[in-house]
Amino acid sequence: MQHTLFDLKGQDAEIADEISEAVSSVLASGQFILGPESKAFEAEMASFCGSEHALGVASGTDALILALKALDIGVGDEVVTTPFTFGASGGSIAWVGATPVFADIDPETLNLDPASVRRAITPKTRAVLAVHVFGLPANMDALGEITSEHGIHLIEDAAQAVGATFEGLPAGSLGDVACFSFYPTKNLGAYGDGGLVTTSSEELAGSLAALRAHGSLSKYVYDSHGTNSRLDDIQAAILRVKLSKLSDWSEARRQNASIYREVLSDVSEITLPAEPAGSTHVYHLYTIRVSDPDDLASKLADRGVGTGRYYPLPLHLMPAYADRGYGVGDLPVSEEACRTCLSIPVHPTLGSEDIFEIANHIREIVHSRRI
Numbered sequence: 210m211q212h213t214l215f216d217l218k219g220q221d222a223e224i225a226d227e228i229s230e231a232v233s234s235v236l237a238s239g240q241f242i243l244g245p246e247s248k249a250f251e252a253e254m255a256s257f258c259g260s261e262h263a264l265g266v267a268s269g270t271d272a273l274i275l276a277l278k279a280l281d282i283g284v285g286d287e288v289v290t291t292p293f294t295f296g297a298s299g300g301s302i303a304w305v306g307a308t309p310v311f312a313d314i315d316p317e318t319l320n321l322d323p324a325s326v327r328r329a330i331t332p333k334t335r336a337v338l339a340v341h342v343f344g345l346p347a348n349m350d351a352l353g354e355i356t357s358e359h360g361i362h363l364i365e366d367a368a369q370a371v372g373a374t375f376e377g378l379p380a381g382s383l384g385d386v387a388c389f390s391f392y393p394t395k396n397l398g399a400y401g402d403g404g405l406v407t408t409s410s411e412e413l414a415g416s417l418a419a420l421r422a423h424g425s426l427s428k429y430v431y432d433s434h435g436t437n438s439r440l441d442d443i444q445a446a447i448l449r450v451k452l453s454k455l456s457d458w459s460e461a462r463r464q465n466a467s468i469y470r471e472v473l474s475d476v477s478e479i480t481l482p483a484e485p486a487g488s489t490h491v492y493h494l495y496t497i498r499v500s501d502p503d504d505l506a507s508k509l510a511d512r513g514v515g516t517g518r519y520y521p522l523p524l525h526l527m528p529a530y531a532d533r534g535y536g537v538g539d540l541p542v543s544e545e546a547c548r549t550c551l552s553i554p555v556h557p558t559l560g561s562e563d564i565f566e567i568a569n570h571i572r573e574i575v576h577s578r579r580i
């Protein structure tokens with residue numbers, strides 16, 4: 210059987226009627242921007258994330274840029290983050306004029322290593338931007354200790370981690386401000402671009418509300434320089450339908466992950482994703498590590514299984530950061546993760562039989578390489 214890495218069509222088919230109804234009702238309302246669906250979705254997301262405020266924006270990238278702007282981070286400032294992530298985590302820091310400083314990751318969780326973060330902090334550091342990579346929260350206790358000690362901000366890039374928890378608290382409530390993406394393949398995906406920022410700070414929420422609307426809170430009065438970055442009501446209505454299913458979908462992902470663990474944990478050539486005690490991983494991606502991921506990927510493709518390399522090159526070695534003077538070997542754990550990572554299908558439309566089949570393909574391929 211064919212198993213793709215993502216299955217948007219399969220998931221959408223299950224909810225097609227509810228989505229059509231939701232979209233039709235927005236069309237009938239004639240309210241498309243910051244209307245009732247957006248407001249209702251923001252309230253539901255604030256409650257889901259255990260945060261006082263939630264503000265819809267145009268994308269996860271805008272969520273990061275606007276969060277940095279709201280914290281008044283810009284030229285002359287440094288922000289410490291991970292290089293083992295999607296481009297927007299570092300790019301948004303550069304886009305506001307600040308300097309991304311990369312710290313290394315923990316070899317088990319693949320999230321920021323607090324000891325490396327501590328070493329990366331300088332008098333210019335204004336924030337740590339923690340990415341909950343693949344859906345596993347970073348060690349927010351240890352990172353929070355560092356940011357409190359230095360009087361700097363802790364930002365969550367929770368683009369991949371909606372519904373994840375750390376010590377019982379949801380992603381979105383673990384720092385000063387958190388950023389989500391609703392890119393279609395995300396666990397909570399829109400039918401286009403979308404994003405959201407959560408915060409429990411009244412002041413930050415006010416700044417964000419102005420920044421996403423040209424710096425204006427009352428019509429045609431501009432208190433600051435903002436932009437146009439809103440989540441529209443059609444996307445909000447779609448996301449409300451999907452949010453009501455999200456806990457079930459996350460559970461299905463976790464169930465799939467537990468089957469992989471059952472079948473693959475004794476295959477010594479493969480490192481499975483870690484799930485530290487006290488954290489709930491939502492497996493946006495199920496990323497294993499093997500010595501030759503490209504070979505395994507091509508043999509899985511021959512058997513109809515789709516995979517992805519998240520991420521083949523760390524940000525500090527990307528051409529965009531050449532002027533920062535990083536070289537190979539500077540962040541060895543991140544570089545090793547990039548050399549070995551391979552994401553395999555875990556999405557919620559896969560049932561246990563599908564996962565057993567994929568896991569058995571992997572076992573067979575790895576065992577055949579031993580001979």
Ligand SMILES: Cc1ncc(COP(=O)(O)O)c(C=O)c1O
Pocket residue numbers: 268269270271294295297298340366368369389390391392402403404
């Ligand atoms: C970790 C991370 N940060 C930020 C983003 C940016 O989100 P968007 O594509 O909605 O701009 C993404 C996803 O694309 C992501 O995976």
